Amino acid sequence: MLNAVDAIAQGTRWVYRPGLRRYVFAPIAVNLTVYIALVSLVINRFGGWLDYWMSLVPGWLDWLSWLIWPLFVVCLLLVVFFTFTLVTQLIAAPLYGFLAARVEIVATGREPLDDRGLAKTAVDALGRELVKLGYILPRAIVLFILSWIPGINVLAPFLWALFSAWMMAIAYLDYPMDNNKVSFADMRRRLKRRWWHSLSYGGVVTLITWLPLANLFLIPGAIAGAVLLWDAHYRHGYAPDAATLPP
Template sequence: MLHAFTAIGRGTRLVLSPGMRRFVIAPVLVNLVLYAATLAYLFTHFGGWLDYWMLKVPGWLEWLEWLIWPLLVVSLLLMVFFTFTLVTNLIAAPFYGFLAEKVEWRLTGSPPDDTRSLMRAGVDALGRELVKLRYMLPRMVLLFVLGFVPGVNMFMPLLWAAFSAWMLAIQYLDYPMDNNQVSFSDMRRRLRARWWPTLTFGLGMSLATWVPVLNLVLLPGGVAGAVILWDHYYRHLPAVAR
């Protein structure tokens, strides 16, 4: 049985293998620049954010400050790095789509089921990212609002972690599915049909996002891992009409 974490490891080794490394240069550079900018912004503003939100804690919950403070720290960090991942993938989407195509060709010996030109595929990849943002943002806002609900906000780190796993599974598994002209709604249906590898892969990519320096290659490795999972778990599921 193929495990999601195994797929990420295999994918990372694959993108670093001879003949594949040149396809990860552009996404690695994008990740490097945005990662450095995110860390600089976080170090500059995080203390102010924390103080602001602690002032919002109701007086009758002040006795729980010792518990609320670390939960708030974790929630803010999860939200910042999840946003970082969204922005990174939005910018790197055409490169990741191209990388997914080359990985699939290497693994299966044939290109994806896609008749679009390279230029058209790149434009469509950006459009697909906007579709994903339209799906993700309302759910992010809902979680953000729930963070103000007394009692519920204590569970926010778990809710953010589960949300991140699902969203990152969508983010990365969408690259091979888009290359094979699987619609966004059909992709979500396939992911739900294989919910366990979907969520464990998303959890693995969430953890990969947090690994300093190594995440520069783990994220492209996740794209290759998504292609491996696509071929193993999702490709042969029956399609639905667009």
């Protein structure tokens, strides 16, 4: 049965083959532009941001600075990570949708059900990303607040790990589902029904996004892997006995 690691590994091999490579270069260029912009911003503003937040700490808590400072650093890195992910998804959504559609044709021999034109596909893809953003962002804010509550914050790293995996599953597995006219609500139901495949895939993608520069070249493979998982586990709402994979 196809698992997340195998799907992404095979997907990465697929997208860099002749005939698919041209659908990969544009998303990489978008990711690289966003990556450089955010890294430059963080390098230039990091010290100022930390000084500002540390200035809000009451004087009687100065003795906890050794604990508070690393916590600020971790929170800031999480904000940058989610910003990078959400901005990249929003800008590159139409390109990722085209890539997923082409991979589905080449890897499975089936055309996606999407019969929209090029312009409408691009506009609808941006709208779908805003729907995903509306689902993910409020939950991320709640989790961020919970991360500062004593007692609960001990569980924060585990909660963030689960949330990140779920967020990535929604972000990437949605591309082949959107191409096949699966609604956002139905997509979430299918992901929950196959929760292990969803979370394991999202967890691997989360690890990929944390790899500097390498993530730019692995994310297209994650898109292709999402298509293979869609075909193996989510298309008909049940997992077949064995996934039929391309050679």
